[in-house]
Amino acid sequence: xxxxxxxxxxxxxxxxxxxxxxxxxxxxxxxxxxxxxxxxxxxxxxxxxxxxxxxxxxxxxxxxxxxxxxxxxxxxxxxxxxxxxxxxxxxxxxxxxxxxxxxxxxxxxxxxxxxxxxxxxxxxxxxxxxxxxxxxxxxxxxxxxxxxxxxxxxxxxxxxxxxxxxxxxxxxxxxxxxxxxxxxxxxxxxxxxxxxxxxxxxxxxxxxxxxxxxxxxxxxxxxxxxxxxxxxxxxxxxxxxxxxxxxxxxxxxxxxxxxxxxxxxxxxxxxxxxxxxxxxxxxxxxxxxxxxxxxxxxxxxxxx
Numbered sequence: 001x002x003x004x005x006x007x008x009x010x011x012x013x014x015x016x017x018x019x020x021x022x023x024x025x026x027x028x029x030x031x032x033x034x035x036x037x038x039x040x041x042x043x044x045x046x047x048x049x050x051x052x053x054x055x056x057x058x059x060x061x062x063x064x065x066x067x068x069x070x071x072x073x074x075x076x077x078x079x080x081x082x083x084x085x086x087x088x089x090x091x092x093x094x095x096x097x098x099x100x101x102x103x104x105x106x107x108x109x110x111x112x113x114x115x116x117x118x119x120x121x122x123x124x125x126x127x128x129x130x131x132x133x134x135x136x137x138x139x140x141x142x143x144x145x146x147x148x149x150x151x152x153x154x155x156x157x158x159x160x161x162x163x164x165x166x167x168x169x170x171x172x173x174x175x176x177x178x179x180x181x182x183x184x185x186x187x188x189x190x191x192x193x194x195x196x197x198x199x200x201x202x203x204x205x206x207x208x209x210x211x212x213x214x215x216x217x218x219x220x221x222x223x224x225x226x227x228x229x230x231x232x233x234x235x236x237x238x239x240x241x242x243x244x245x246x247x248x249x250x251x252x253x254x255x256x257x258x259x260x261x262x263x264x265x266x267x268x269x270x271x272x273x274x275x276x277x278x279x280x281x282x283x284x285x286x287x288x289x290x291x292x293x294x295x296x297x298x299x300x301x302x303x304x
Contacts, residue, residue: 003056004135004265010043011116011142013095014068023108040290042140045251048291049258058082062119068094085127089115105246119143121150135265140165152179165257178215186222204229205236239274242282251290256281
């Protein structure tokens with residue numbers, strides 16, 4: 001089967017990770033364990049996930065003219081990702097993320113966005129020929145919101161399926177929602193967008209209906225170890241997560257979204273797409289790191 005074309009617009013960062021017994025409280029200093037660096041950034045993570053899981057991926061982003069940016073480009077090219085539209089900022093540094101990872105696999109992350117903050121809509125939309133050929137367009141919120149809105153609008157007018165992973169969480173302008181085929185918040189992000197505290201199927205249903213009332217066609221709320229709640233065509237269902245022993249949840253959501261984009265591009269139902277995403281995310285949390293944790297398609301059990 002010919003690979004489907006997916007465009008991912010978003011951030012690329014270098015993750016600097018310290019493993020420790022716990023995450024320090026404000027004002028607290030603790031002694032950690034191992035330190036390691038990984039390629040990260042929500043956009044780059046999702047691009048790598050989509051590429052490893054069967055998509056033909058174009059990644060649009062911005063790095064600094066520095067070692068981190070050059071390393072990111074090299075790694076992305078090695079994944080088979082089209083990086084023709086990976087722009088270089090001559091003034092701002094590449095993005096970095098400082099991550100503390102505790103013994104239970106939970107994390108605390110601070111991001112210095114750098115060049116990611118300077119990705120413009122004009123730069124993104126210079127890839128018009130790529131958009132015209134794309135099956136799915138996937139975005140997050142680690143680039144300027146104006147760029148996200150204008151890109152979503154342009155893709156909507158081209159008849160493309162726009163998927164927004166609204167992370168990191170923030171309030172969004174009302175005009176954005178009508179351009180979205182699908183939005184994929186986690187529980188915290190869903191609460192920020194709707195005011196509804198999500199903890200179970202009932203509250204997830206209320207939040208999903210609120211999001212649909214804003215103009216989104218379909219809603220998936222990821223709910224950690226519970227799974228993912230899909231609301232589509234007036235019906236909701238919780239698709240359970242696979243039970244695994246997590247050691248690092250850093251890129252679980254990004255892996256899920258990259259997998260989701262591949263499945264949607266291939267014409268799978270949203271129920272099938274969520275199950276595929278859940279399976280990929282379950283593998284990722286059993287491994288350390290962001291992009292290093294993303295599985296390959298041959299590692300998944302595909303239901304034919």
